[in-house]
Amino acid sequence: MGKVIYMSFLTISAIVFGAFFGGMIGNTPGLSWLGYSKTFAFEPGTLLNFDILRLTFGISFSINISQILLIIIAIIVFYNTAPKLFPPKG
Numbered sequence: 001m002g003k004v005i006y007m008s009f010l011t012i013s014a015i016v017f018g019a020f021f022g023g024m025i026g027n028t029p030g031l032s033w034l035g036y037s038k039t040f041a042f043e044p045g046t047l048l049n050f051d052i053l054r055l056t057f058g059i060s061f062s063i064n065i066s067q068i069l070l071i072i073i074a075i076i077v078f079y080n081t082a083p084k085l086f087p088p089k090g
Contacts, residue, residue, distance in 0.1 A: 010074040018067030037064035
């Protein structure tokens with residue numbers, strides 16, 4: 001259970017810091033490629049439309065290059081540190 005929480009923490013941290021760094025250095029000459037992002041969206045439109053209630057479902061997913069790089073680094077860090085933090089039992 002500890003490994004799952006540790007990997008989740010590393011991955012979420014990589015996503016958050018990658019979004020921050022990608023937005024921060026996206027306009028810097030020479031490093032602007034780190035801020036390049038692609039958005040995937042599923043927005044079917046209005047599902048139900050009443051006069052007082054409108055029900056709409058959709059999902060949008062955006063990722064940039066710095067997030068991808070930091071996720072790869074997080075996976076490498078996990079596999080290098082998890083055996084030391086969570087030694088096998090037995």
